[in-house]
Structures are given as structure tokens and as C-alpha cells.
Amino acid sequence: HAAQPAAPAAALPTDTAGWQALTLRDLEAARALLQSQTPIPFDTENPAYPQWLEAGYAEARTRAATVTDQAGAFYTVSAYLNGFHDPHIDLNAIRDLPTAQWPGFIASAKGDQAVVVLSDASGGPTLPVGAEIVGCDGQALPALADARVFPFVLNARLPSDRRRAITRLFLDRSIPFSPAPTRCTVRVGGAEREE
Numbered sequence: 001h002a003a004q005p006a007a008p009a010a011a012l013p014t015d016t017a018g019w020q021a022l023t024l025r026d027l028e029a030a031r032a033l034l035q036s037q038t039p040i041p042f043d044t045e046n047p048a049y050p051q052w053l054e055a056g057y058a059e060a061r062t063r064a065a066t067v068t069d070q071a072g073a074f075y076t077v078s079a080y081l082n083g084f085h086d087p088h089i090d091l092n093a094i095r096d097l098p099t100a101q102w103p104g105f106i107a108s109a110k111g112d113q114a115v116v117v118l119s120d121a122s123g124g125p126t127l128p129v130g131a132e133i134v135g136c137d138g139q140a141l142p143a144l145a146d147a148r149v150f151p152f153v154l155n156a157r158l159p160s161d162r163r164r165a166i167t168r169l170f171l172d173r174s175i176p177f178s179p180a181p182t183r184c185t186v187r188v189g190g191a192e193r194e195e
Contacts (some may be wrong), residue, residue, distance in 0.1 A: 136181030
């Protein structure tokens with residue numbers, strides 16, 4: 001048999017109502033697939049699974065009412081699936097999402113803080129190498145990661161993902177429900193300042 005050509009991709013919505021309707025259809029499809037193709041609804045040893053199947057779905061439907069674009073649609077469904085905290089359940093975009101915008105530096109996790117390990121001032125002012133980022137937007141970095149990273153990607157139960165989440169905090173990934181920090185407390189040469 002000759003390979004069949006791939007079906008053309010469906011047209012993307014052009015307005016907010018279309019994005020919200022697409023998000024709701026994708027959520028329903030994900031939920032139906034989980035109900036019919038996984039043990040999640042019947043897993044009595046892991047009661048959080050069937051609970052999240054319903055509670056997470058309700059939460060995602062509420063979030064869907066705020067969707068205005070592709071990133072919002074993708075990350076609404078992603079938050080629902082990521083809420084199972086199961087590495088076997090994943091969502092991948094079949095169309096390009098907005099490119100992450102970096103802040104001019106790369107930070108590595110250092111305990112509950114981050115340290116700048118690479119800085120590129122060619123795009124304007126940035127943090128110097130060695131600067132320690134103590135917290136942002138009035139929160140410690142672990143709490144910020146819990147609110148802005150883990151609902152959408154990674155697994156907060158895994159130590160390696162907890163470290164990775166700290167480094168992801170500073171990139172603007174165009175997640176409408178999870179903006180990059182706007183103000184951070186940094187320590188440079190022993191002195192703290194707001195950036």
C-alpha cells in the first residue's frame with residue numbers, strides 16, 4: 001500500500017469565541033480518552049486520579065472561558081493533563097507555540113534560590129553572572145514555581161523537576177495564566193536590590 005497523504009490541518013480559530021470552543025472540544029476529547037483508554041477512573045489505589053479527572057476538568061472549563069489564542073488553548077489543556085502528575089500523560093503541540101522570550105540571562109537553581117550563570121547584555125541591561133535571585137513578585141522562588149510552572153509543565157514531586165522549574169521561571173513562554181516575573185529581589189556582592 002502506498003502511504004496516504006496526511007490530512008490538511010484544520011483551520012485555526014480567528015476570534016476569542018472560536019478559541020474557547022476549540023479549547024472546550026479538546027478538553028472533552030482529552031477527558032473522554034482518559035475515561036475510555038486508561039485505568040484512571042477505576043484506580044482505587046490512587047484516589048487523586050479519578051478526583052482530578054473531574055475536579056481538574058471543571059477547573060479547566062473555567063479557565064477555558066478566558067482563552068483568547070492558541071497559547072491559552074494549549075496551556076489550558078496542558079494544565080488539565082499535567083494535573084494528574086503522571087509522566088505517561090503528556091501533551092505536545094502540533095503547531096508552533098510562541099517562542100519563549102529570555103530575560104538576557106540564564107539562572108541555575110541553588111537551593112530555594114537561583115544564581116545567574118550566563119548573562120548577555122547585548123539586548124540591554126541584565127543581571128550579572130553570580131547574582132543570586134532570592135524571590136520575585138513578592139514570593140519565594142519555590143512558591144512562584146508552584147503557581148506559575150507546575151500547573152502547566154513538569155512534576156513538582158520530582159526533585160529534578162523542582163530544580164528545572166526554577167530555571168524556567170524567568171522565561172516568558174507566552175502562557176497567559178503564568179507571566180514571567182516582573183520584579184525580583186537579587187543579591188549582588190552581598191547587597192540586595194530590586195530588579
